[in-house]
Amino acid sequence: MSTFYKYAEILDAANGVPTPEVLAEIIADHMDMNTRTAENYGRYKQEKEHTPILTREFEGEAAKKINNKLSNDYFGEIVDTKVGYMFGMPVGIQYDKDAPGYATAIKAIERFRKINNLDDLNAEWCKFSSISGYDAGLCYIDKEGKERVMRIDPWEAIVISKTTFTEPEYGLVYYPTWEENKVCVEFYNAKTKYIFEGADFSNLILNTEKTKPHMFNYCPLFGIPNNEELQGDGDKVFTLIDGFDRAMSDMNSEIEQFRLAYMIFIGYEPDEETLALMMRTGALYIPTSEDGEKIEWLTKDLNPAYIDSHLDRLEALIQRFAKHINFTDAAFGSQITGPAMRYKLFALETKSKYFERKHEAAMLYMFKVIGSAWQTKGFPFDYAMIDCIYTRNIPANLLDEAQTATALSAIASKRTALSVVSVINDVDEELRRMEDEKEIYGELDLDNLNTIPNKDNPENAGGDLDD
Incomplete structure (x- = not known):
């Protein structure tokens, strides 16, 4: 199984403590995925050994003929278009304003976002998930005691779960080290990071000096699946x-x-x-x-x-x-209506929406792990109070959006009307700003924008804007 269900039960029976034999069996079962994910990445990079046309050779008399090898990077275009479409605009992270400790939590989230360059990480997670079918992330505490997260190559990461790929019970990372004839396995359960080393993955020995608590309350290694089948965007084409x-x-x-x-x-x-x-x-x-x-x-x-x-x-x-859109199509260079644009983007949007749900589940688990460290530091944090806001990176027809918002305001709330305007990322923040401006300036006279009403003295125009 993709989630290695049987190994979760074996590890549960051993109280989450792995043995070299179990790790060797897990890694052996993962080798097919290791090969497939690495080959897909090689194909994305147009490496010769992973791109069939570049390795094509003729035999016999045909070998004397010219053998041109023209590789068309459709796979790269499929992946890069999806990444730009979904994560060209940063994912918004909102925290429920009514939740206890809101101010502290929102500061911690923003700090975590900046320290880890989360916008770039999200784009890379999308890229590798689209290439290989899944990617992985690892939460850790750095030398300064800060909560951090990094991505792990899918061919080196194994997520073990009895439920879903984004809710791991155990995880491991395996790789050859810089030292010759030496490999390393990092195994994670809900409390401890175990380090095994050896000449190969079938002869591992526990390194007790490097084995230590990872400082979270959950397995810090988690998966970001492209879909439930763990298929890349190019596998079918x-x-x-x-x-x-x-x-x-x-x-x-x-x-x-x-x-x-x-x-x-x-x-x-x-x-x-x-x-x-x-x-x-x-x-x-x-x-x-x-x-x-x-x-x-x-x-x-x-x-x-x-x-x-x-x-x-x-x-x-x-x-x-591949549910891909050719943006060089002449239709995208013309003025097409909002509904027509949505129909043309429907296939890409369907694929993106599916990954969006998987990505959001992974983000919630990540904040569940990181939040457990914040809770240990003494401030309340509930990962279930987080909402991820995804904004598609497409040219906006602001006039069309403004007209739609104006029409909606007659039959719906102002919040609903503002939500259709793409330049407004946070509707609540926009409503707050509108209220602040109303208190400062009063109702603006749209017919005479050269003056600003003064709320303290309505008869005083407040001077010319140029002043």
Whole structure:
């Protein structure tokens, strides 16, 4: 199972304390995922050994032909577009204003966000989850005693849970060290970080000096799944991308190899000297005879319309099954209405919304872990009081939004009307500002913006704005 359910039960029976044998078995079971996730990342980077078209070779007589290898980075575009669409605008983190200790909690959250550069982490988590099917995060206490979080490569992280990928009971990180012929395994339960070392993962020894409490009340290693199946965004379309690469490479080789035409000799066999002279001078002399010698060009009809149609069909299928949007489409450069834009973005939005829910679950678990350290320091914190606000990174039609908000204000609350305006990230904060401005300036005279009413003396215009 992706959540390694059986190992959670084995570890529960041992009070959460691992043995080298159990760790070796867990790592052996994870090797298929290790290989797949690392290969997907290699393909994202367009590394030769992980991109099929770049390793294609012909055998026999075909090996003498030109073998162009044109790799089209559809996978990178699919991933990067999703990351930019979802996390180009930072995720907002709100805390319930009515919760006890609100002021302290919001300061702690903002400090944690800045110290850990959480906006960048979120983008990287989305990128690696989209590439490999999942990514991982690890909470820890740094040397200054601050709560920190870092991302862990998916091919090195194993999440063990009896419930869901975002609610781990146990977790481990395994990797080769900088020392030659030495590997390390970090195992985490709800209280302790265990360090095992050895020559390989089947011969591990517990390092008691490095084993110590991790200072949280929950397993600090957690997963960020792309979906429940732990599939990357390219897994279902790799064969289509490979087909596109082969078709384009073969077409390019055909053009380069044969120069679009053959010269044919009918009833006449030129010798090597004649061919060399022809290639040098561009002319060929054939003496007249009654045998009917004939020289002409045999041109090749490559039928570009058919080839373009085939490539267009492959590209459309890649976009369809990867739920990807081609933003170079001419329609995105024109003025299209809000509903039309939403229809064009529907596939990408569907995929993004699914990951958004997984990401939010992982964020809540992260704050559950971090919050346990804050609670130990003595201030109240409830991770369930957190809301994550996701804003899509798309060009906004502010005029359309403003008109919609104005129309809504006639039949709905001001809060609801303001929520449709994309430049307003925090509706509560905007309402507060509106109230503050009303107290300071009164109701603005929209017909005469050269003056500002004075709330202390309404008859005094307050002077010219330019002053």
